[in-house]
Amino acid sequence: MAKDDLSTPNEQKEYSRRDMLKMTALAGGGIALGASGFGTVLELLGNKNGEANAANQSTVPFFGNHQAGITTAHQNYGYLAAFDIDPSVHDAAKIMALFITWTRLAATLTQGKREVNSDNKELPPNDTNEARDLGAANLTITFGLGHSFFTKDGKDRFGVAAHMPKQLTAMPHIAHETLDPAISNGDLCVQVCADVQQVAFHALRNLIKEALGTANIRWMESGFLNAPKGQTPRNLFGFKDGTANVADSEDQKNVIWTGSDEPQWMRGGTYLGYRKIKMIIETWDRDSYSDQENVFGRKKNSGAPFGQRHEKDPVIMNKMPADAHVRLAHGTGKQIYRRAYSYTNGIQPQTGNLDAGLLFISYQNKPQDSFIPMLRLLGKSDALNEYTDHIATGLFAIPAGIKKNEYFAQHLFE
Amino acid sequence: MTNQKKIMFILLAALMLLPISACSSAQKSDGEKSAQTTADPVKQGTKKMQQINKNLQAALEKNDTAAIKKYGKQLNTQWLSYENGVRDRFPLQYAKIERYQQPIYAQSNLENPNAAQVKENSRALTDQLSDLLAAKETKAKPSKQMDQAVDDYLKYADEQIDQLVKTTKPFVQAVKDGDVEKAKKRYTLPRIYYERAEPIAESFGDLDPAIDARINDVETESDWSGFHEIERALWEKNSLKGQEKYADKLMADVLSLQKKAKSFKLTPKAMVAGAMELLEEAATSKITGEEERYSHTDLVDLQANVDGSKAVYQAAIPALIQGHKDLANQIDKQFQAFDKQMLKYKKSDTEYEDYTKLNKEQIREISNELSKLSKLMAQTAKIF
Numbered sequence A: 001m002a003k004d005d006l007s008t009p010n011e012q013k014e015y016s017r018r019d020m021l022k023m024t025a026l027a028g029g030g031i032a033l034g035a036s037g038f039g040t041v042l043e044l045l046g047n048k049n050g051e052a053n054a055a056n057q058s059t060v061p062f063f064g065n066h067q068a069g070i071t072t073a074h075q076n077y078g079y080l081a082a083f084d085i086d087p088s089v090h091d092a093a094k095i096m097a098l099f100i101t102w103t104r105l106a107a108t109l110t111q112g113k114r115e116v117n118s119d120n121k122e123l124p125p126n127d128t129n130e131a132r133d134l135g136a137a138n139l140t141i142t143f144g145l146g147h148s149f150f151t152k153d154g155k156d157r158f159g160v161a162a163h164m165p166k167q168l169t170a171m172p173h174i175a176h177e178t179l180d181p182a183i184s185n186g187d188l189c190v191q192v193c194a195d196v197q198q199v200a201f202h203a204l205r206n207l208i209k210e211a212l213g214t215a216n217i218r219w220m221e222s223g224f225l226n227a228p229k230g231q232t233p234r235n236l237f238g239f240k241d242g243t244a245n246v247a248d249s250e251d252q253k254n255v256i257w258t259g260s261d262e263p264q265w266m267r268g269g270t271y272l273g274y275r276k277i278k279m280i281i282e283t284w285d286r287d288s289y290s291d292q293e294n295v296f297g298r299k300k301n302s303g304a305p306f307g308q309r310h311e312k313d314p315v316i317m318n319k320m321p322a323d324a325h326v327r328l329a330h331g332t333g334k335q336i337y338r339r340a341y342s343y344t345n346g347i348q349p350q351t352g353n354l355d356a357g358l359l360f361i362s363y364q365n366k367p368q369d370s371f372i373p374m375l376r377l378l379g380k381s382d383a384l385n386e387y388t389d390h391i392a393t394g395l396f397a398i399p400a401g402i403k404k405n406e407y408f409a410q411h412l413f414e
Numbered sequence B: 001m002t003n004q005k006k007i008m009f010i011l012l013a014a015l016m017l018l019p020i021s022a023c024s025s026a027q028k029s030d031g032e033k034s035a036q037t038t039a040d041p042v043k044q045g046t047k048k049m050q051q052i053n054k055n056l057q058a059a060l061e062k063n064d065t066a067a068i069k070k071y072g073k074q075l076n077t078q079w080l081s082y083e084n085g086v087r088d089r090f091p092l093q094y095a096k097i098e099r100y101q102q103p104i105y106a107q108s109n110l111e112n113p114n115a116a117q118v119k120e121n122s123r124a125l126t127d128q129l130s131d132l133l134a135a136k137e138t139k140a141k142p143s144k145q146m147d148q149a150v151d152d153y154l155k156y157a158d159e160q161i162d163q164l165v166k167t168t169k170p171f172v173q174a175v176k177d178g179d180v181e182k183a184k185k186r187y188t189l190p191r192i193y194y195e196r197a198e199p200i201a202e203s204f205g206d207l208d209p210a211i212d213a214r215i216n217d218v219e220t221e222s223d224w225s226g227f228h229e230i231e232r233a234l235w236e237k238n239s240l241k242g243q244e245k246y247a248d249k250l251m252a253d254v255l256s257l258q259k260k261a262k263s264f265k266l267t268p269k270a271m272v273a274g275a276m277e278l279l280e281e282a283a284t285s286k287i288t289g290e291e292e293r294y295s296h297t298d299l300v301d302l303q304a305n306v307d308g309s310k311a312v313y314q315a316a317i318p319a320l321i322q323g324h325k326d327l328a329n330q331i332d333k334q335f336q337a338f339d340k341q342m343l344k345y346k347k348s349d350t351e352y353e354d355y356t357k358l359n360k361e362q363i364r365e366i367s368n369e370l371s372k373l374s375k376l377m378a379q380t381a382k383i384f
């Protein structure tokens, strides 16, 4: 371990490449080598006396039945990024190696640890260091696979097309969208969320760095969403967003998690539906208060549905205008689990208007029956369309949680 | 291979890339071995190279363009088929052969190869191939290897700077003659030599800015001189009025660079750092079209930067293959991949596609290959 690393109190939070390798080997050869080792190394080097003395030391477990970052309490900052497999890669083995590396890195970073640098100071550092003093801040890293990962131009790219998740398709054309292909879709996706933006960025940056050459970053979006604990956050139109999300774990099983109709490796997973939705902020801000409420069919301050008093009261459809966003979405009779972030990106130089909107992210087990029909209906009829423009899209299969000693998408390949 | 086995294979390969595996570098030390054993693949491969090279020379005599191209490409295919064996056992000879074989290959991909250049390289290749046949496998001490690497690299850099002087002269002359068309034609060649050896120029404080500053690098326009000042006159103003003094200054600066470079000392670490600087240059100012913003010849510079960093890699091969063979393999492949993609845009020795003609995807593609190269090259510091 390099000297200046030793002198810091964070020393026990670091791994050497040798430890990483051990873990990698164990993760890769999980079946062959048995269950010993991986957890042990983690514990040994773990931040044993790292009792949460500051809020940002909190961690979310990385390994589990479902991937973290889906029903995890909504962190304040989120990044969503897509990657494309490098054109030189034709062999699943290279991709497996990347997924092993990513798993290792994600398991490390989400627990508030990092890779140690080489003793050789002529080499670039392994870790980029900006999150060194910050703790994990509830960092979660969620991995997914796009339709183009399995097949592209009608070709089975890596010999796994036969195991394609049942509900994974290329996104169909939807009314009222102006998509930019460069910031849409992709072979892989990674969602990174944390309560401290710098922690989230650090994680994604290091994932990008490790992937280069096997998978290259295609696009990256970042957003924020803040609310007092236990309250529903508001989006940039000033309305509570996420009210109708199911909170009960039995309901979540019905809405979010995939079951026996999927190939074995995909069970216990979900699908991430993504839309980057530009908000025409200035037009919205000049709209009357009552019209704004009519657009959603809910009260702006309380979030209560029309005809009701409280946010969580049931929706009464016929109290809302026919084209109200909530009425249309609710009227589909389907449910999705929304986990959006707001974004801002300076101004639009041609007009001087703000460039801002919503990174709409939803999780659901049957996107073809819920997310996509909903989009179709909203695209045609939503009162909200006057104030929004869908500019990017994506649909990704999110496999089940990763177990200790295993790596992301292992059971797709093995 | 089953997937499981593949994984283990990758892990082993990954292991080889790690610094901790340096201890395993005490590979088979079966003493000195000459390549002169009958079934030796290096010997056999080299003999084939000699034969193809002979054919190439015959084609050159006859001025048979099609045959020149054919044998130039054949040489490359033959070289690729056994070069790994050469690199592992005869690293010094390996780099020298690459130096002459690769320009031949580059020429053979052009519609009209430059016969004089091919001839020159082919002749040098003849000598190198005989050297390789006679060479003994040796293992120099690591420190000695690095000194040798620096010497080899400095020789390369000197050659580039000599060529820079040689090609700047006619360019400057055309500028002073006020001949816009001729000057435009002669602009790119000295740029190539300069960009290949830029780390050397950068080590002499004011010389690099005097020769190579872009307009945004200087505080006021009156401080501006060098190639890009003349570039603007040529392509933006289409007039060489008032350029004589810049032409004279450029020549003087380039000569002064040549003089200083002759006594230039370089440490191995600085040499490797220089290779990285070249790639970073390429990845920042060349790939964005900022470097040659009037002539749009950025791809020429970009390839020259990569060539310059490749020279460092080649010089460092003997040190690199001791314990980092897999890395050397990967770098080698990536240089090939990079050069191959650049061939799509290459029109002649001094001419690549106009930067502004490339679409976003093409630029991103080049940038991506460049990033992959930089990522690998950054790992060459493992030799220290």
Ligand code: HEM
Binding pocket: A235, A237, A239, A240, A241, A242, A243, A244, A245, A275, A277, A279, A296, A298, A315, A325, A326, A329, A330, A335, A336, A358, A360, A371, A374, A375, A378, A384, A388
């Ligand atoms: C900028 C774009 C959008 C904004 C500002 C927005 C805002 C809202 C708001 C304020 C609510 C009411 C509170 C709640 O239940 O969370 C809501 C509900 C909902 N929205 Fe959106 N939304 C947007 C886009 C979408 C899209 C693209 C979809 C689906 C593809 C969608 C699906 C839903 C659903 C399913 C509900 C719950 C309806 C129910 O009560 O059952 N929204 N949205």
